[in-house]
Every structure is written in C-alpha cells, then in structure tokens.
Amino acid sequence: MSKLHPSGSEMDLGRPNIEEYLTEAIHEPIRDKLLLRDLLDISPALTEAAGAIIDDSFTRCFKSNPPEPWNWNVYLFPLWCLGVVIRYGILFPARVVILAAGWVVFLSSFIPVHFLLKGHDKLRRKLERVLVELMCSVFVASWTGVVKYHGPRPSMRPKQVFVANHTSMIDFIILEQMTAFAVIMQKHPGWVGLLQSTILESVGCIWFNRSEAKDRETVTKKLREHIQGVDNNPLLIFPEGTCVNNDYTVMFKKGAFELGCTVCPIAIKYNKIFVDAFWNSKKQSFTMHLLRLMTSWAVVCDVWYLEPQSLKPGETPIEFAERVRDIITVRAGLKKVPWDGYLKYSRPSPKITERKQQIFAESVLRRLEEK
Template identity: 25%
Template sequence: MNNNHSVKTSGPNGAAKAKEDDVPDPFIYRLHTTRLDRLILVVMAFTLGPIKALLTVVFLALAWIPARLSVIGLPLQPDEPLSKWRVALKDVAVFLAICASHAGGLMVRKIKGRRARDDEATLLVLAPHASYLDPVVGLLCGLPGAVSVLDNAYIPGIGAIFRACQSIFLDRNDPQSRIKTADAIRRRAESKGAWPQVLIYPEGMIGNQTCILPFRLGAFQPGVPIQPVTVKYPNRLDVTTWLDSGPSLLAMISLWMCTPVTRMEVEFHPVYSPSDEEKTNPELFAQNVRSLMTQYLNIPTTELSYRDMSALVKRSKPKVGVVKLWKSILTKGYIEMPDKEHFS
C-alpha cells in the first residue's frame, strides 16, 4: 500500500491544473470524419453492424436472466450483501455482459497495474467518466458495487445488472439522497470486507475526456485508502462519448456498432492512503487524488460542474437522434454539439 503524497497538501488542484481559459470545454462533442471513415460506417451499417447489435442484445438479454434471479425478492438497495448462491448467479451475469461488450466490438487493449484486494482498498475511484462503456471497467473487476443514478436501476435489461452488483443508487430528485448515498458509502467502506468493493465515479457526471471535472466528496468522506483507476479510449473516431449536451445515447451506440473495433485502456494505480490531515478534510483528500489522476492522464482539470452542463443543455436543447446524426456525418462530414452560439 502506497502513500501518494507527492501532490500538494493544500491548494485547490495541484500543479496539473491549467489556466481555466486554456482548458477544453468538457461538454462539447465533436466528430470529424474522412471519406474513408464514412465509407466504413456505411458498409458496416449494411453488413456487420446489425449482426453486432443483434449479438449484443442477445448476450445482454441472457445476462439479465441470472442478474434478475440474483436479486429476486430483494428491495432495490438491500441492507445485507448477497448470499453465496446469489453471488454465483451474479458471476454468470458478469461473464455474459462481458461477452455483450465484445460482441459490440469493444477490445480492452491494455490493463495495467493490479486491482487492489478488499483489505487494501474498499473504494475504487474512476476518472475521467466519459462513456456509456465505462461500466465495462466494473465488469473487469468482477462487478463490484457502484454509485449510480437511480434511473439506471430501471433501464430494461441493464437495470437488473446494476442491482446485481449491489449498486448504491442516487436519486437526483431527492434532496436527502446525497446524504443517504454518503452514509451508504461510509458503511461499506468500514465493513471490513463484508460488502464487495465499490467503484465510484467521483465526477458524478460525464465529460468528453479532455479534462477532469470537479470531484464530489462521497468517496473521500470515510477517510479510508482508495485506489485510483483511469480509463482511456484511444480511438481515432470518438464513438464512445455520450454527453447530455450531445447526440442521444441510441445515436452514439449506432456509431459504435458501425465501427469495426473500439479500444479501451484501463490502469489500476497504487492505493492512495490519506494522511491524518486528509482523513479529517475530505475536500483536501479529493483535491489531492484528483491532482494525482491528472498527472497519470496528462490532462487538466476544470471547475465546470453539473449546474453548468444543465444550463448548457437548457440553452441548446439537444435533439439529435440516429437519423439526424448520420445525416450530418454523411452530408457534412462532421458533427459538433452544442453549436458555438449556445455558449455565453
């Protein structure tokens, strides 16, 4: 277990923070294609794309069965960990869900480092949160618990998988939900291995991989060792980013299905043990871990928040579905959302 105290013990974001004017906007989606790119997309749309989509749906449907059985008779957020027979069913669901991601063309090119044992770190924090494919990292970890928005629990098919991993659900419409979520994270962090590890997206929202958004404090309030996990999508065409201010989820998945191979790189970094000061100051703990992760990724931080993104969505009113996205790509060769006039 390593104490990573090469970062600052005071100050907002460490040396990795760039001047705000120089930081890319994390809520813009851009995709520029060449003629060859467009040809490949069209050919895939009429050949392998539908087959990939069908196989992905079939494997997800198969994964739903053991996932649903593993939580049958249980409330949305059980008070006790899953029993052994339920865990066995969950493991079957994990295998089938991984098959679904491979059927869609996702290739995990590199896995660096070692996932910490339960006794080394109960909490895993992942950044940047940039894609609808990020949950695959959880699958690679054997599907630990995760902190997720409540809406995900009710997604047909996939919702059962979120429940099977004993996720902690955050209801953004409940003013008390953040307090309840923080308490649930603390209980699991202090459970001494009774609960599975928890994978947390500390940004609490999705950006476009160009910078790291502000960290929320839930993962850092217990003051226990955490393991930073970083993920990259080193692909020439960005078909994995899904922003509230960009094309719809179905539109982005249609591009993914029509891309021959999508690459992902995951790295498990050394466990970060908080100092005495950080244990009593979650904000400092979060700032230092965030600074360390910017060094790992070599990208800046930004202070733009969920409120900024919500305001942008309200102004731009993005309504780009499958047909509109493909029309823009095939006729103009690119898509950029939101348009520049929506920025104030």
C-alpha cells in the same frame, strides 16, 4: 557621460516630439473623459464578453470533437463508402446477434439463480456477480472492445473505495467486466432504470436522484455501511459527477474522500481513432449512444489501476480529492480544469449563450462604426 547628457543634435531631433506631446497633453483630460464614458457605456457588454469567455472554457469539457473528414476526394470516398457498408451491413448485424445471444444466456441463468437460491445468499451473490461480469463482457464484445488493463486487479477488501474519471456509462461496463463493482450512479429512466432496479442492485449498486437534496444523506449513509462489509463488492465512484469528454477532468466531489477509507484511483483513457466514446447526455440518449458504438469500428481504451492513496495528516478531504485527481489526470494524459461538473445541469442552453454572444458582437460593431 554621453548617455546621461544627450548631444544638441539629439535634443533638436527630440524637440518637435516634446512640443507635440505637450500640445496633446492639453486635450488629454477631454480624451480621458470620452474614453471613460465609452467604457462605462460598454461595461454590460464587456461583462457578457467575460461570461462568454468563461463559458467557452467550461463547455470545452462537455463537447464532442468530431474527427477531421478524410473522404474529401475521389480516391478516398469509395473507401469510405466500403467502410460504411462493412460497419452497417456486416459488423452491426453480427454485433446485434452477439448482444441478443448474450441477453438470452444471461436472463436464462440470472432469473433462476436470483429466485431459486433465496436461502443461499453467499452462493447466490457469487453467481450473480459472475453473471453480471459475463453480461458486461458481452456488451464490450458488441463494440469490438479492445481494452488493455494495467496494474493489479481490484480485490474485495473492506474500507476501500475506487474512484475513476468519467466519460460515459460504458466506463462502468468496461470496469465491471473485470471486477463486479458496486457503483454509485444517477437513477435513469427507461430500460436503463429497469436494469438498475433489478439486475444491478444484485451487486450492491446504489442509486440517487440529483434533484433530490435528501438523497445525499441517504447515499452517504449507504456508502459508509457498504465499505464496512467484508463480503460486499468493491465500491466504485465517479467523483466528477457527470460525463466529461476524456480530454479534461473537472472538480472531484469530496464525498468519496471523507469516508475515512483507502482510495484506489482508476484512470481511463479512450483512443478516439475509431470512435469518440464520450456520451453527451444532453444531446443523445444512451440507446443512441450504444448504437453509435455498435456501428463504429471498435472501442479502444486503456485502464490503469493506480496505487492506493490515504488521507495525509493535516490534509482536508478537498485537498485529498485534488491530489487523487492530479494522479488520474497525469496518468490518463488529461487536462485539469477548476470547474464543478454539476454546473453542466444548471447553465443556460447553448441557444441562449449564442444569442448573448451575438448581441455583444453587434454592440462592438456599432461602437466601431460610430468611431
């Protein structure tokens, strides 16, 4: 009963607090009005703040994370300098020689095969497939690539498509050295575009232009035709549609999951101890990206060929895509986020975002000073 009926001393102790509360309550409407007015005044800034928070969550998927500096004292700095000399003075020239020799062997073999075996399509495709795999192996060797493959090697069968998470264009090279995939890829300018339109088309690769809406229908038609061919190379798609920094996976596009065929997931995880393999195409050309890899110690990664998946009864292509993304995310130890990777190409520049964040911070500081 004592808990329900406080003693007189407890009531005496509480009386000043009650009187103080009643006194403050008289002025509460005025305070509420002032608080409401301040919130209305600052609402645009709050909107900008929310946008900045969301934007920060999104940009984490597309940011390179530089390693922590370790050459900060007199003992480690000489070792770091020795490493620079070895990487740039010994490894890099040796890798350039390997890459140049590989190109000489490849071109001297590919050109005759491509033009002299026009009437023997089956033999020509087989030899071109072997040569493309060889050239991709040369590229991996030029990075001192250490790649560990897990699971059965992909086979050539109709009505199947392979999907993988995407960190860089080197994903394609690493997968291609084991199996000559026909990949779906954005059309690139420069020497990469030249390779796409000449050499890589020989293995059945399909190109598209992201800015052309009509390309979607054309690509979808080509995809459906490709998966029906018994002799066609396995089809490889990166359903994220853009390079992500190998810490996250963004939304998978549903195109690969509405073809009515078996989907074979591939998980790729890079070890960042020697180099970060993420290609930030907004800040770096692919040529500079390759140079960074060739001047690193090594490119180390694991590739898992996972169990094939099929559309379940009552499951939509979007749900199917999310289920496959979950499988890849878990196997590669990545984090799943709900963003559409294509927003990367339409979002404002970092300078504009930083300016908006600065304006918001200044408005908050002004409010605090007025108080």
